[in-house]
Amino acid sequence: MKPVTLKEIAEILDISITTVSKALKDYPDVSKKTKRLVKETAATLNYKPNAFAVNLRTSESKTIGIIIPEVVHHFFSNVIKGIIAQAEKKGYLVIILQSNESFELEKKQIDLLLSKRVDGILMSLANGTVNFNHLNEIIETDTPLVLFDKIAKVVKCSKVIIDDRKAAYTATKHLIDIGCKKIAHFRGPLLPQNSIDRFLGYKQALTDNNIPYDPSLVYICNCSDKSFEEGKESARKLLKDHNDIDGIFINTDLVAIGALTEFNKQGIKVPDDIAVVGFSNWFMSSVISPTLSTIDQPGYDMGKTSFKLLYKEIKQRKKKEPVTFKTVELTTELVVRESSTKSIIVKN
Amino acid sequence: MKPVTLKEIAEILDISITTVSKALKDYPDVSKKTKRLVKETAATLNYKPNAFAVNLRTSESKTIGIIIPEVVHHFFSNVIKGIIAQAEKKGYLVIILQSNESFELEKKQIDLLLSKRVDGILMSLANGTVNFNHLNEIIETDTPLVLFDKIAKVVKCSKVIIDDRKAAYTATKHLIDIGCKKIAHFRGPLLPQNSIDRFLGYKQALTDNNIPYDPSLVYICNCSDKSFEEGKESARKLLKDHNDIDGIFINTDLVAIGALTEFNKQGIKVPDDIAVVGFSNWFMSSVISPTLSTIDQPGYDMGKTSFKLLYKEIKQRKKKEPVTFKTVELTTELVVRESSTKSIIVKN
DNA sequence: CTGAAAGCGCTTACAG
DNA sequence: CTGAAAGCGCTTACAG
Numbered sequence: 001m002k003p004v005t006l007k008e009i010a011e012i013l014d015i016s017i018t019t020v021s022k023a024l025k026d027y028p029d030v031s032k033k034t035k036r037l038v039k040e041t042a043a044t045l046n047y048k049p050n051a052f053a054v055n056l057r058t059s060e061s062k063t064i065g066i067i068i069p070e071v072v073h074h075f076f077s078n079v080i081k082g083i084i085a086q087a088e089k090k091g092y093l094v095i096i097l098q099s100n101e102s103f104e105l106e107k108k109q110i111d112l113l114l115s116k117r118v119d120g121i122l123m124s125l126a127n128g129t130v131n132f133n134h135l136n137e138i139i140e141t142d143t144p145l146v147l148f149d150k151i152a153k154v155v156k157c158s159k160v161i162i163d164d165r166k167a168a169y170t171a172t173k174h175l176i177d178i179g180c181k182k183i184a185h186f187r188g189p190l191l192p193q194n195s196i197d198r199f200l201g202y203k204q205a206l207t208d209n210n211i212p213y214d215p216s217l218v219y220i221c222n223c224s225d226k227s228f229e230e231g232k233e234s235a236r237k238l239l240k241d242h243n244d245i246d247g248i249f250i251n252t253d254l255v256a257i258g259a260l261t262e263f264n265k266q267g268i269k270v271p272d273d274i275a276v277v278g279f280s281n282w283f284m285s286s287v288i289s290p291t292l293s294t295i296d297q298p299g300y301d302m303g304k305t306s307f308k309l310l311y312k313e314i315k316q317r318k319k320k321e322p323v324t325f326k327t328v329e330l331t332t333e334l335v336v337r338e339s340s341t342k343s344i345i346v347k348n
Numbered sequence: 349m350k351p352v353t354l355k356e357i358a359e360i361l362d363i364s365i366t367t368v369s370k371a372l373k374d375y376p377d378v379s380k381k382t383k384r385l386v387k388e389t390a391a392t393l394n395y396k397p398n399a400f401a402v403n404l405r406t407s408e409s410k411t412i413g414i415i416i417p418e419v420v421h422h423f424f425s426n427v428i429k430g431i432i433a434q435a436e437k438k439g440y441l442v443i444i445l446q447s448n449e450s451f452e453l454e455k456k457q458i459d460l461l462l463s464k465r466v467d468g469i470l471m472s473l474a475n476g477t478v479n480f481n482h483l484n485e486i487i488e489t490d491t492p493l494v495l496f497d498k499i500a501k502v503v504k505c506s507k508v509i510i511d512d513r514k515a516a517y518t519a520t521k522h523l524i525d526i527g528c529k530k531i532a533h534f535r536g537p538l539l540p541q542n543s544i545d546r547f548l549g550y551k552q553a554l555t556d557n558n559i560p561y562d563p564s565l566v567y568i569c570n571c572s573d574k575s576f577e578e579g580k581e582s583a584r585k586l587l588k589d590h591n592d593i594d595g596i597f598i599n600t601d602l603v604a605i606g607a608l609t610e611f612n613k614q615g616i617k618v619p620d621d622i623a624v625v626g627f628s629n630w631f632m633s634s635v636i637s638p639t640l641s642t643i644d645q646p647g648y649d650m651g652k653t654s655f656k657l658l659y660k661e662i663k664q665r666k667k668k669e670p671v672t673f674k675t676v677e678l679t680t681e682l683v684v685r686e687s688s689t690k691s692i693i694v695k696n
Numbered sequence: 697c698t699g700a701a702a703g704c705g706c707t708t709a710c711a712g
Numbered sequence: 713c714t715g716a717a718a719g720c721g722c723t724t725a726c727a728g
Binding site for chain 4: 379407
């Protein structure tokens with residue numbers, strides 16, 4: 001079945017294509033009668049404007065792209081959901097691409113999106129990203145860009161973040177408050193700002209509370225798709241190296257769950273022997289045993305907010321208004337669960 | 349920065365647009381020298397063909413759409429990942445839309461994708477979908493369609509499925525084999541074929557093994573975003589109604605995890621008092637306590653296979669070859685974990 | 697109130 | 713080997 005065009009409607013009604021086009025778009029200079037006729041015919045024939053032609057004429061695709069490190073990930077799934085929901089409200093569709101934490105792939109995905117001429121790009125950077133020239137390329141094409149969660153501070157664009165440092169500080173301070181004296185940290189990779197900030201928050205909390213910072217208590221996890229295994233592995237090492245640890249703040253929940261699993265296996269009591277706090281509040285953390293204390297990171301909201309900023313910028317550029325960049329900081333919350341509640345009535 | 353066009357390259361080299369276009373696409377009737385010149389210039393200027401114009405000319409967007417009930421879902425995330433990976437290999441981008449299990453939304457999303465003239469559509473149906481006219485509309489526009497996981501048997505298109513009935517049979521038979529005598533079933537909603545098939549598999553296994561089927565042992569869960577809560581709730585009811593149950597086969601892992609949580613809370617020993625088998629093999633199931641036996645459902649593979657079928661159909665239509673529909677059945681596997689291993693050394 | 701015409705940037709059948 | 717021309721289906725400035 002060939003799609004219906006403006007031309008066909010024009011021929012049927014014996015009027016011009018111009019008038020049909022204007023009638024459908026409710027131009028004021030078309031008579032009511034013509035409008036009615038055109039709209040009726042269009043409806044009958046199930047007319048749908050050819051998006052390709054409209055794109056070409058208007059230089060708009062009503063499509064945005066998003067590049068994230070990994071789709072199968074509780075936090076990013078929520079971000080995606082937030083973005084899609086908000087985009088839909090404004091009539092935008094969303095193309096999703098993965099970087100798999102790789103710098104090279106990230107560059108390639110940007111190229112793909114720019115080739116498609118999406119109206120805007122939303123990104124959370126890969127752990128492997130070592131410089132930001134590729135982001136500047138986006139900016140040079142005048143494509144609106146918003147970074148979220150894993151951002152680059154130096155890039156000139158809008159951003160949506162949480163205060164990783166503060167959140168990590170809160171998590172660590174909580175461990176201190178419940179009486180932990182020797183607190184380890186499983187951090188993320190060296191590059192991304194997030195894991196740096198979380199590390200710094202941890203360190204600051206120690207210093208502010210007169211606990212000497214000991215670098216040997218900091219373990220690095222790549223937070224790849226093997227996070228869970230990494231958590232187990234690091235926990236094993238930690239137990240071997242430092243048997244007097246009584247608390248850990250862990251960069252992300254999945255690693256923390258790996259650590260908990262290892263502790264369970266080795267008969268270490270959490271929280272009584274070691275209290276644990278994770279980061280992100282994956283759904284999983286509320287159902288494992290013991291339930292995991294963590295920092296709630298508002299993924300859905302972050303997606304929503306990111307799209308809103310992008311949309312604003314798209315509109316500003318269309319109207320040739322000056323574009324203003326904004327950095328929105330979303331609030332996080334410490335969720336205290338069994339893994340850091342010393343007074344817990346130990347079941348069983 | 350205005351994008352470079354063929355025209356500009358033509359002007360710089362003082363040749364025709366036609367020749368530039370052909371040179372870039374390596375047409376055999378362009379001299380080597382011209383090709384070299386054109387390609388060099390294009391590279392220098394960072395020329396990227398205007399996708400909108402190409403789309404309009406070729407009536408292809410090199411974009412496909414996918415509609416799934418829910419993005420934040422371990423199984424569907426994996427499907428998405430598989431689709432994106434495979435699509436990328438063939439130069440296709442992927443637009444993602446959610447139905448939120450709603451029939452109305454599903455129809456709306458189809459409309460959106462057809463308006464965008466995507467080259468093909470991949471779908472897993474909403475629980476709320478009560479008829480399939482909207483799918484036939486897709487077919488009428490000559491847009492290739494592939495259904496996966498939650499399909500409609502009567503719709504004339506390619507499909508990728510698992511044998512839900514057989515898998516459910518295997519799961520239930522396993523419970524019987526480890527000695528369960530009175531086995532309950534938490535099923536999904538009444539409409540989707542999957543939950544019907546899983547229910548039928550459960551029933552068949554009982555019958556084949558001389559265990560009378562008792563409808564009062566079947567509980568319905570909506571499997572919405574409140575699955576976890578539903579699992580707890582149903583477990584509570586089950587314990588109240590039937591205190592002599594010794595096994596449950598549950599429609600999906602998240603509900604099963606809810607049930608396990610409730611059992612833990614009420615001091616019911618799993619698997620010794622009640623053995624539990626779930627469905628889907630969410631990652632979570634391998635880290636909770638006790639770990640959950642389940643049916644492994646190959647999400648990534650399903651995504652990959654679905655795209656492959658779609659791609660084949662896209663190519664067939666382009667070449668005006670007859671289109672052949674295929675139904676691919678992927679294999680599932682019973683993963684036995686602690687929740688159904690009676691001989692387990694109960695840790696403490 | 698209506699419509700002829702130009703043009704968005706490509707691709708490709710055809711002529712030379 | 714090169715290029716003029718038509719056309720994909722729309723939108724919109726302009727003329728009447």
